């Protein structure tokens with residue numbers, strides 16, 4: 063197992079009120095697989111992947127990522143893990159506005175130990191001809207391609223995606239999903255993706271349905287569907 067989580071708990075306290083957000087999550091995902099997390103707004107999906115990605119910490123539980131127990135790492139080691147092993151893709155791209163496409167990718171590759179080649183990565187997301195453009199000169203789908211390039215250039219073990227197609231139309235979403243599927247195949251990257259779109263679950267090896275901070279159901283797809291055949 064690449065991801066092995068057991069009894070993960072997380073609560074937030076505001077004033078005197080403590081609210082339990084994650085109530086004992088357990089989940090597993092094999093190396094090289096795609097996992098999709100579905101669930102209503104506020105159910106704890108982003109909190110969960112932020113903890114898996116080392117952006118946030120849990121209160122208790124065990125989180126093994128490729129054999130590494132991340133919950134017991136100190137801050138320095140956790141930052142190391144996040145930088146080295148994790149790629150993040152968000153709904154609203156988060157590109158640096160005053161850097162070109164190429165520079166947005168190089169900022170990341172420059173601090174990585176074994177980065178992929180920037181031009182190779184740009185080619186694999188179909189953005190070679192836009193290398194010298196600024197984010198404001200790109201469509202939403204193109205910006206998301208760049209943010210995927212930025213996430214994969216460091217050759218992460220795990221790609222975490224928080225509603226990567228949430229701000230995109232149908233055909234652009236589908237091409238972004240195809241791209242993620244290609245990354246998964248080409249580099250063997252394990253992918254964990256949050257979505258509100260139940261149709262996307264068909265391309266996942268495992269589907270986790272989250273309800274109020276708990277995993278209500280896990281589905282295992284013996285046969286996954288290529289992204290280009292998904293309709294909604």
Ligand SMILES: Nc1ncnc2c1ncn2[C@@H]1O[C@H](COP(=O)(O)OP(=O)(O)OP(=O)(O)O)[C@@H](O)[C@H]1O
Nearest residue numbers: 074075076083101102103104105106107108109110
């Ligand atoms: N830093 C924080 N302090 C207090 N409460 C928080 C904090 N972050 C998240 N929450 C609360 O935790 C709950 C889960 O939030 P989370 O962002 O994980 O939900 P989500 O499933 O990703 O929702 P959405 O689909 O709307 O993105 C929400 O009720 C939210 O208000």
Ligand SMILES: [Mg+2]
Nearest residue numbers: 107108109224
């Ligand atoms: Mg969220």
